[in-house]
Amino acid sequence: MMHKAGRAWVFGDNVDTDQLAPGIYIKLPIDEISKHCLEAIAPEFAGSVSRGDFVVAGENFGMGSSREQAAEALLDLGISAIIAQSFGGIFYRNALNFGLIPLICADVSKIGDGDQICIDPEAGEIRNLTKDETYACEAMPEHLLQIARAGGLLPYLENRLG
C-alpha cells in the first residue's frame, strides 16, 4: 500500500544518535528532545518538518547509541519512514519497534532535498513524484514486515501475548 506523499529531507552519511537525540536533553520527555533533533547539522529541521515527511540519508544512518529516543524523536516530529543506503543496526530495530519504517535503498542519491516522494514498503518501492522516477528498495524479511504491519513491536507483542 502506498503511503501518502511527503517532502524528502536529505542528509549525508553517518548521521549519529547524538545528533538525533542529544545527550544533554535525554532526561526530558520526547516532545522536548525532538525540538533539538538534528539541530547540530540542520538547525531548521525540527521547526519546519511536517507530518508525513520522509528522512532520506546515506550510509549508516542512526549509528551510535542504543537510545531509542533517536528514532522516537523523528516519529514525534511526524516522520513516517526513513530511507537510507544503510542503517546503524540498533537504530534499525528501534525505528521498526516504533512502527517507523526503515527502508534500505541503493538509489537514495537520486532523491533531492525537497522532492515529493511516497513509499510502498510491502512492494519495496519508492516513487519520486517530483522527478517522476521509481526506485527499488530491499525487501523487508517477513518477520520484520509483521512487526511493521502491527505498527511496532509493542502492538505486535500485544497481539501475540493477548
Place this chain on the structure above:
Amino acid sequence: MGQTLAEKIIARAAGCDKVGPGDIVTCAVDLAMMHDSGGPRRVKPLLEKLGVKVWDREKIVVVSDHFVPAFDLQSAEILNLTREWVAEQGIPNFYDMQGICHVVLPERGHLKPGMFVAGGDSHSPTGGAFGCFMFGVGATDMAGILATGETWIKVPETIRIDWSGEIPRGVCAKDIMLTLCATLGLGGGDYQVVEYSGEVISSLGMQERMTLCNMAAELGAQTGLIAADQTTAAYVEKVTGEKPDCQSWQGDLDATYRDIFSFDANDLEPQVAPPHSPANAADVGEHVGTGINQAYIGACTGAKLTDLKMAAEVLKNRRIASNIRLLVAPASVREMTQATQDGTLGILLEAGALLMPSGCGACASYGAGVLGDGDVCIASTSRNFQGRMGSKSSRVYLGSPYTVAAAAIAGEIRDPREFLEGFGS
C-alpha cells in the same frame, strides 16, 4: 562446513543444530542487562501496557551508571524509579552506583563463554571479550525480552581481524581500535560480527580485550567477539569460582568468514581521532601541538584499572598544565578501590587530577564534566560525535589513556612516549 563462534552461540540459543548467515531466528536470552537511562524508566510503562511482569528475574541485571549520583531533580527521579522498579520486580542483581554496566557485569561474574546476552546499551559488545555473544538493543526491544525471554536476530557473518606482532610500548588496545575505525570506517562492521584473533590478542589481558570488543560498536558491528582462552578461563574462574567451558565455544577451523583482515602491531603508533568521528584517527604526530582545555579519563572504554595505570605511568611525578582540567572517572567502584590500594589513584591525584564518580558522567554529557562552547577536550572515551560531550561547538579528540595523560601535562596534544621511561631523552 564449519561454524563460526557466533553461529554456534546463536544456534544454541535458538535451539537449532545450525544457523546460517541471514537467517532470522528467535533466541532465548541467557541474560538481559539494562541501565538507568534505557532501563526501568523506559521499559516499565511498556511492560505495564503489555500487562506482564519480567519473565525471569534471575536472568536480569540492572546497573545505575548514567545519571549517578543524582545531580538534579530529574536524575534523582530516574534513579529512584530504577530502585523502586527493581524492588517491585524482585530483581536480585542490582548494582546501584557501583560503576559502568559494561565493567560491572564481568567483574561481578555475570558473563561466561557461550552465553547469549542482550544489553540495553550500544557498548554491550564489550561482553564479547568473555566469549559471549552480547549485543545492544533499545528499550522497546528490551521490554520485549523482559516480557518473553526471547528476541529475534538476523544471523550475522563474521569478519575476522587478526593482529600479529607485538604492541610497542606506549601503544595499547585503544590505538588498535582507532586504527581500525580509520581503516574500516564507522560502517565497516556492517552490523556483522568482528572477531579478533592472533598473537597480539592472545597476549592481551581481559581489560584490553574489553576495549577491543567495546569499540566494535564504533565499527558498526553487531558485536565483537574474542574466543575464550586460558586468560578468559582464569578471569572467569576467579570471579565466579567455577571453571568455564571454553572448549565448546570456539569457531571451527573450516568456518566461513566474510573477510579476514590482517594487521601488524609492530609499527603501530599512538592514535588520535580529531572531531567529530573516531574514523578520523591518525598517528598522534599529525595532531601534536593542538591545544586543549579539558582532559578526560573515563568511560567503559577508557577508565578500567589497566587504563588508569597507563595514565599513571605518564603522570608519575609530574603536574598537569595550569590552564587545563584533568577529570578522572574510574570505570567502577571496584576498579577505583584497587587503584587506591595499588597507588595508581594517588599518582593521578598528585598530578592534579580531579576525581569524578564511577559512572558515565562526561562521556555522553549525562553527568558532571560537560563541555561548554568552544571547549576542546581530549578523552579516553569511544565517541567524539558533535555535541556528545556537551556544546555543539565543543571539540573532542579521542586518544588512549597514555595520550590523554600526556596532553594533560603539556596542555596540548603530544606523543605520550615522550613522557615514558625508556624512550629517548
